[in-house]
Amino acid sequence: MKPLRIALYQGPAGVPRDTAVSLDALDEAAGRAAAGGAGLLAAAEMYLTGYAVDAPAAVAEPADGPGARRVAAIAARHGIAVVYGYPERDGDAVYNSAQLIGPDGTRLANYRKTHLFGDFESAHFRPGDTPVVQAELGGLTVGLLICYDVEFPEAVRAHALAGTDLLLVPTALMRPYDFVPLTLVPARAYESQLYVAYANRCGPEGEFDFTGLSCLSAPDGVTRARAGAGPDLVFGDADPALLAASRTELPYLRDRRAPLYRSLV
Template sequence: MSTLRTALLQSSGRPGDVSHNLEVLEGAARRAAASGADVLVSSELFLTGYAIGERLHDLAEPADGPSARAVARIAAEHGIAVLYGYPERAGEHVYNTAQLFGPDGERLAGYRKTHLYGDFEREWFTPGELPVVQAELGGLRIGVMICYDVEFPEEVRAHALAGTDLLLVPTAQLHPYEFVAESVVPVRAFESQLYIAYVNRVGPEGDFTFVGLSCLAGPDGVVRVRAGGAEELVYADADADVLKESRALNPYLADRRPELYGTLADRA
C-alpha cells in the first residue's frame, strides 16, 4: 500500500498576473519536492485570480495552452504532481477548471466545476457536466472537484463509489462560511471514507474575503493538517493503509440501500 505526501498551497497569488502566479507555483513546487511531497495542490482559479470579472474570459486558455505547458514543465522539472485552477476556454465556453499534471509532466486529469456558486460564477462560467474525474497517482486513486462541489454529498459519495482515495479540492471559500472548512469537509471525508485535500484562497480580493483554513481530512474525520489565515504551504499524508483499516471499520458504504434512494433523484 502507498502513502502520498500532499502539499497544500494556501495562496491567492496576485490576481490578474498569470506570470507571477506561475512563479509562485514553481517556488512552491520546488519547496514541496524538497520536503518529499508527491503532489502539490493550489487554490481555485489560482492561475488568474478569482474576483477579476471579465478578465476571467480575457485570461482563459485552452487545456493545452501556454500556461498548461508551463505547469507541465514545472511538474517535470521538480518531479512532483501539480494541481492548479484556471479558467478554461473551450470553443465559446469558459469553464472553472482544475488540471492535474503528473511528476513526469503528463496531463492526468482535467475537471470542470459542476456546481457554480452565486451570480458571480454563473455570469462568467459554464457548468461542467462530468461529476467524477479521476487519475492514478502513487498507488492511490485521485479525484478532483472544486470548492462548492464538495458541499454536495451526492458528488462526494459518487467519488467514493468510484473508488477515489484522495479527493483534491481547490477552493475559494468565503467569510462567513468558515464552518465548511472546519466541519463540513471532515464530515464528508468520514461519511464517504476517503481523504480530502481542501485548499483555499486567503485574504481580501474584490468584494470577497477568503478565509484560508485549508486542510487535509482523513477517512476517520480527523484533520491531519490545518492552515491558518495567511499564505502558507502545509503538508500531510494520505495513507492507503489507514484507508483500508478505516473502510473495514466503517460500514457506511457497505450498509447503503441504493434501492431506496431513487425517489430522491426523481424529486429533483
C-alpha cells in the first residue's frame, strides 16, 4: 500500500461562532493540501465554531447538519478526506465531537470526546461513552480521539488493541502544556505502535492561548511533521511499510501480559 499523506491544518483561533469564516478557511486549506498530494486534511478541535464559545449549545448542530454538509462539499470538491471538530447536538445533549468525511463527501465516522477537560468543557458538554470509533481510509484503519483523550494511555492503547493504524486527534491544547505535543504524543505513538496525527489550534482566543505545535508522530517515535506556534499547514506520510516494520521490531502489543494489569481497571 502507498503511504497516506496527511496535511495538518493549524489555523489561527479565529472568530468564535463564525462558522462561515472557519469553513472558507477550511476550503482554502483543503485546496492547498490536495495540491500538495495529501489524501487527508486534519483540522482542530471545535474547528467549526471556535473553542471559546460562551454557549456551545446555541451553535451546536447534528452530525448531518449544515456545517457537516458544507465540509462534505469541500472534501468532494478537492477529493480529500477531512477530519474536524465541532459541537454536536443530539436531542438535548451537546457533545464535543469530531467527524471524518471521506474524499467523496461521505461521512465515515463521528466521535464524541470521552474525557472532558476542565470546568469549561464539563459545564457545556456531555462526555461520550464510545471509546473506539474507526473507519477505513487509504488502506489504513483510522481512529478518532480529541485533545485531552490522547493524554490517557488507556484510550490510545484501546485503539491499538482494536487495530487502529492512524489515530486522528483534533486538538485545542493551551499554554503552558507544550510538553504534550513535544513529548507525550510521540511517546503514545511509540508505546502503542501507531501513527498519531495531532492537529491543534494556535494563538489567543477568549481566555485561552493555544500552543500550536501540531504534529504527526510515527510508531518508531519519530515526529514526521511539526508545525510552529503560528498558522501553518504541514505535511507528513503515514507509511504502512514503516508501521509493519516497527510493529515487528517493537512487539509491545504481542508481549504485553494483560492478566497482570486487571487491577488497573
